[in-house]
Amino acid sequence: MYMPIIQVNSEDLPELAIVCGDPRRALAISAKLQNAKELSFAREYRTFVGEYEGVRLAVVSHGVGCPGAAVCFDELIRGGVKTLIRVGTAGSLTKDAPAGSLVISVAAAREDGLTKQLVPMGFPAIADGSVVDALTQAAADAPGVVKKGITVCIDAFFTGVVELPHKQYKAAGAVAVEMELASLYVVASLHGARAGSILAIDGFADADLAGEYDPHTDNVAQAIERGIDVALKAIVKLAS
Numbered sequence: 001m002y003m004p005i006i007q008v009n010s011e012d013l014p015e016l017a018i019v020c021g022d023p024r025r026a027l028a029i030s031a032k033l034q035n036a037k038e039l040s041f042a043r044e045y046r047t048f049v050g051e052y053e054g055v056r057l058a059v060v061s062h063g064v065g066c067p068g069a070a071v072c073f074d075e076l077i078r079g080g081v082k083t084l085i086r087v088g089t090a091g092s093l094t095k096d097a098p099a100g101s102l103v104i105s106v107a108a109a110r111e112d113g114l115t116k117q118l119v120p121m122g123f124p125a126i127a128d129g130s131v132v133d134a135l136t137q138a139a140a141d142a143p144g145v146v147k148k149g150i151t152v153c154i155d156a157f158f159t160g161v162v163e164l165p166h167k168q169y170k171a172a173g174a175v176a177v178e179m180e181l182a183s184l185y186v187v188a189s190l191h192g193a194r195a196g197s198i199l200a201i202d203g204f205a206d207a208d209l210a211g212e213y214d215p216h217t218d219n220v221a222q223a224i225e226r227g228i229d230v231a232l233k234a235i236v237k238l239a240s
């Protein structure tokens with residue numbers, strides 16, 4: 001079966017996948033695979049396949065925001081992918097997870113516009129327990145701060161004239177903010193796939209904590225690198 005948006009044939013897709021926003025990050029992850037092969041680069045969707053420690057996986061970029069990412073997740077799952085780990089970046093809501101930390105997301109608050117068009121708002125956007133466990137075990141030896149918690153998925157990155165709900169989610173104990181996990185968890189649940197995520201913190205998203213935003217530091221780059229390594233180790237655990 002041909003997946004018309006990501007432009008990949010289902011016959012070429014393995015059952016495990018790492019997904020990420022940035023096509024350049026997909027390329028960087030593919031460089032850690034054996035026998036890596038690029039299948040397509042259509043719009044923001046760049047797809048590689050390869051092996052890591054003998055396990056076949058795909059690495060696919062999904063771009064920024066739930067609507068575009070959901071198209072990618074939907075096609076991957078319809079193409080036979082059964083397990084997806086998102087390796088992303090996020091803004092922190094807690095002093096306990098400063099820039100350079102890693103966050104394992106257990107569930108996402110649905111502050112996006114897309115998933116309400118798929119399921120009623122009462123439906124939770126939740127990570128799969130086995131994926132969370134695999135990420136937690138894989139991260140046990142990772143240096144630096146690794147925090148586990150609820151994340152917020154929201155469409156707005158910059159503020160307009162309406163106040164964003166970051167303060168309320170921070171007060172409720174959410175740990176980080178990003179832009180695609182509601183769609184990943186909802187689409188995976190709707191189609192019987194399992195999904196989870198590890199996020200590198202690139203600054204504070206809450207105005208009370210935020211300083212100058214610079215996601216391009218060595219500290220953040222190293223956290224992304226650690227997140228990729230944790231996700232690859234988790235993929236191996238989930239394959240067995």
Ligand SMILES: O=P(O)(O)O[C@H]1O[C@H](CO)[C@@H](O)[C@H]1O
Pocket residue numbers: 020021022063064065087088089090157178179180
């Ligand atoms: O680093 P990625 O995976 O792109 O994730 C985060 O970064 C982007 C915003 O800069 C959004 O896609 C957000 O979810």
Ligand SMILES: O=c1cc[nH]c(=O)[nH]1
Pocket residue numbers: 089090091092157177178179202203204205
């Ligand atoms: O969505 C995102 C991603 C990274 N950092 C943020 O503050 N927000």
